[in-house]
Amino acid sequence: MIASNGRAFSPPRLALVAAVVLAAILLPIVGSAYLVDVGTLVLVYIMLGLGLNVVVGYAGLLDLGYAAFFAIGAYTTAILMTQYHVAFWFTLPAAVVCTAVSGVVIGTPTLRMRSDYLAIVTLGFGEIVRIAATNFTFTGGPEGIYDIPHATIGAFVVRSPQALYVLGLAFVLVVLVGSYNLARSRLGRAWLAIREDEAAARAVGIYPVYYKLMAYVLGAIFAGLAGSFFAVKLTAINPSSFTFIQSVTILMVIILGGMGSLPGVMLAAAVIVILPEALRAFDQIRMFAFGIGLIVLMLARPQGLWPSRIGQIVRRTVVLSEASAAAGGAAGGAPTGE
């Protein structure tokens, strides 16, 4: 898991990672049902955060309708399980296909546009999906779909909070390993190049629209998987879980965490879920504080709580390419984000 970067093995960092892993393992054993449930919600937001991180953090595309893919995944699983009695595991490929297809459909025409137009189009798409889910009958209208069966593994029914937590943890591991490897793949380097300087990336033969579409579709698939898990976790879903505020909350996870940073996303997901739970009494001012917090964060620390080391990787790459006398310095003139 840890990069070949020497700094990654520094004792404090290693201790922190060990503590987090230990806490994640111990939680279902020692925690109360309520704590385990909160932990499972954190896992859902980690999945969503990691998915949106591919779109915004890696590829630099601002998506304000990400909850739409979360909804499509959740509804696919819910409809297949309640109406067609398909087992949970077989709904996963269906959710992947549905979210990927909708990602391609909405992404293909829009990813060529100016980046701030893209934000608005994704927002519009998010609203269309939510309104459609509210108005169609096959999605259960405003009441949504309830009595969704539990997931089963052989004869074992994943029903208890502890079992759901472990299932969620498995999902998170898959998504985590996936996004870690994506960042270090050819795809990941292309995204980085596009994000830092699209013109330069184009000049070295990276076709931006293709790579942006890949990021968009992969991000959509991650959200779809999170949605499938969400459906069997709650056993009831309705359109109010997939609002614009939901998209903003997921966006906040990655901004708070530091875009492109995996540990940051996980830390921020925990903060975003646990803070409102801890501050239930202050529910009224929660969104207000969120708003102020976003502005202050952008003014004071736009790189997030635990910024990505991708910037350092760029610098290293640039040094390497200069050392090997590669012409151009194509990997990015500006080493930092924005």
Added chain:
Amino acid sequence: MVLPNRMDLALQQLVNGLTVGAFYALIALGYTMVYGIIRLINFAHGDIYAVGAFLGLSLYGLFAVLHVTNPVLTTVLGLVVSMGCTGLIGVLLYRVAYRPLLHARLSILISAIGASLTLEYGLFLIYSPSFLVYPHLFGRAGPPLGGVEVSWLQVLIFVSSVALMGALYLLVHRTKIGMAMRALAINQDAARLMGIDVNRIIAMTFFLGSSLAAFAGVLTGLYYSQISFLMGFLIGLKAFTAAVLGGIGNIPGAVVGGFLLGVLEGLAAGYFSSRWKDVVAFAILIIILVVRPRGLLGERVVERM
């Protein structure tokens, strides 16, 4: 009640569409002016409109306490004061949330989302989480136009909005401030070299856009007779759609786009289903952005690198 015939239904939806379209156009002007000058989608603009509506409501409350009851006087005062105060809030928003981030495109957009939430939930905390009722000052009566129902309020909304848009057009094209704004939109650095106080002109643009939104906000309150802290979200999106439809950065475009969107939506609601009318607006937005991103009246925009 006699069922209206087809022609009357179309005319009725046209009238309703023009009324809503006036709101869209007024708000779209704020989006388009800010976008034209600093290339920012001011996400909080719809909420500025909500702030205008709530300030108007407070002013009506204040007038009632002071026993000022003349509906024309209170409405004119309410509009003017609300426009002034909301304009200043718009300038404050620019100073605090946008000015330090003018050169960081993603950060400024996120800051704008934060500003939007702050305004929405600020209204939620200060006023109420539920709907608030606006005073009912104007009845349903209107000019006699056969089978079509038009209230005097609708006439007032249409005429005053168009007058305000005309005034804005003159301001932008016939005054020095307007000339400075246009210069800024073309080239900020060159404008600065010509001695234009760039920050003052941007602040002025925010003031104008926000007061236009406040004007729409107060009139919306009177027209629908209820307001809520989230009222700016959807209409903000639609006004942005209108601005894009007409060609973002283009002032006559925002007006055309606003009225056109209002009428299209009215017809969709009348002939199709009102539950899907929001989808119609967003579908128009996506189609326009894909097919003709410069809008109906806009010039070609080049992606800034």
